[in-house]
Amino acid sequence: MIIAVASGKGGTGKTTVAANLAKTLTDRRVTLIDCDVEEPNCHLFINPAPVQTEPHTVYVPSVDKTACTACGACSTLCQFKAIITIKDSTLVFPELCHSCRGCEIVCPENAISEGSRETGQIHRGESDHITLVWGSLRIGEAMAVPLISSVLERGTAFGRERTVIIDAPPGTSCPVIEAVKGADFTVLVTEPTPFGLHDLKLAAGMTRKLSLPMGVVINRSTSGDRGVHDFCRDEAIPVLLEIPDDRRIAEAYSNGILMVDALPEYREQFRSLLETITRKAAGR
Amino acid sequence: MKEIVIISGKGGTGKTTLTAALASLWKNNITADCDVDAADMHLLLNPTVLETHDFFSGVVPEIDAELCTACGLCVESCAFGAISPDIVINRIDCEGCTVCHHVCPVDAVALRERHCGFWYRSDTRFGPLVHAELGIAEENSGKLVTLIKKEAKALAQSVNAETVLVDGSPGIGCPVISSLSGADLVVVVTEPTVSGVHDMDRVLQLAAHFRVPAGVAINKADLNEEASRRIEEKTAAAGAVPLGRIPYDQVFTRAMVDRKTIIEFDRGEAAAAVAGISEAIRSLVRTTED
Secondary structure (H helix, E strand, C coil), rough: ECCCCCCCCCCCCCHHHHHHHHHCCCCCEEEEEEECCCCCCCHHHHCCCEEEEEEEEEEEECCCCCCCCCCCHHHHCCCCCCCCECCCCCEECHHCCCCCCCHHHHCCCEEEEEEEEEEEEEEEECCEEEEEEEEECCCCCCCHHHHHHHHHHCCCCCCCEEEEEEECCCCCCCHHHHHCCCEEEEEEEEECCCCHHHHHHHHHHHHHHCCCCCCEEEEEECCCCCCCHHHHHCCCCCEEEECCCCHHHHHHHHHHCCCHCCHHHHHHHHHHHHHHHHHHCCCC | EEEEEEEEECCCCHHHHHHHHHHHHCCCEEEEEEECCCCCCCHHHHHHEEEEEEEEEEEEEECCCCCCCCHHHHHHHHCCCCCCCCCCCCCCCCCCHHHHHHHCCCCCCCEEEEEEEEEEEEEEEEEEEEEEEEECCCHHHHHHHHHHHHHHHHHHCCCCCCCEEEEEECCHHHHHCCCCCCCCCCEEEECCCHHHHHHHHHHHHHHCCCCCCEEEECCHHHHHHHHHHHHHHHHCCCEEEEEEEEECCCHHHHHCCCCHHHHHCCCCHHHHHHHHHHHHHHHHHHHHCC
């Protein structure tokens, strides 16, 4: 089973829910995939060792200058201004390339072949029963989606019998969709504030558009107002777990300690969270 | 005119709370909400929308079933797997590269402009706000950020505003890079947690990469004194300027629930700390080049 943990708003507790859930499932092998490649944080709480790292590359065109006639077919096709024909030469701007290979397809001289460019790294490490796979986007790199897609591919390669937990990036646009679209169930983490509610509505809309079953975890549930609870009731979205606003949780988090380790009374809650998810993902 | 971009790396550290407070304290500024993925500024500033504009970006292919011979060439050629074997385009996976349009032997693939959302020019109790709404599951948030910034800047020039305050996105990718372009100063809002420190590190490297001077404000500073000190050390080591500390206080949540800025809502320590940071940003922005 693949469980994705997402949220519209950042900082609501996605990593907290994903990592605590993974840590609780001591009776099985769990793969935790951190898809927030712009700001990956799971490793700070899971502390895997040793860590294997490999570079992540994407396709970019490589132009054979001797074969290129500067006809401009490639630059006319390219929607991303990544390949431009000026006078008698063709220039590639690799950081704008979306790797569609259209330039290679249209080139009448076969002057374009496969090149590559590094956009970040993929890391993998073990800690007890958890295999953590995560990506880190190179500083200054704009395109996160191809790296997210490779991290997911790596993390889901261990077979369907493993429980896979995905920590998604914040927001509701391309990087998030890439992270959650293959999941069996989506957990939306929010906080009971006007910001939390507004962004939960967006995240729930996204999840519906992808036709994924979902449930909500309300973090810091004893603060704020009742807007999130009312929304979930009106929209018939199940509230799976409420985590109270407890300074001890925040302090443990600040030191990189998971709440199920710092405050064992929460272990049972995460165990029953998984049971609820399993039941709901099976449509019961 | 100076452009200040408020970012954080990690989400939920208080970007919008700080930006809204600055908007309420400063006179003669334009506010731009560039967190187009999850735009929340309007919830605090309660804008009156003056203009609504469509945001189109890129193209989306459309297959004419009458012309299509189901030869499958488009399916094979799509690098994003966005066309199913029975020749249906999945708009979510489509990047708008137009390869399908190009390879189709019977011209059955038409290209349409892609409507990705809306942007607005509004008025608020603290002056003009330029903001946007990206359609759910839409792309090109970077382009929308660039558009919002361009409109906010044009507006600032026309009304002779001193500052454009840009509320940015979490992360370090496409929308954040777009928000940094042309900025005079980056204000990083962080928190003293392992992830706050880790993410601030990356965002300061990003600011340095694009050669934008940076200042760092620590929210919830008393949550972890040791981590707050580490943030200040890292700030100095990165050549950035410390802007001050904000206490961990429930009053921020109460102000948000009341849809007010902390400056309007609180008369205590929390508002005073934010006002202090506002002054530190003001002094720092004076030192940036024109």
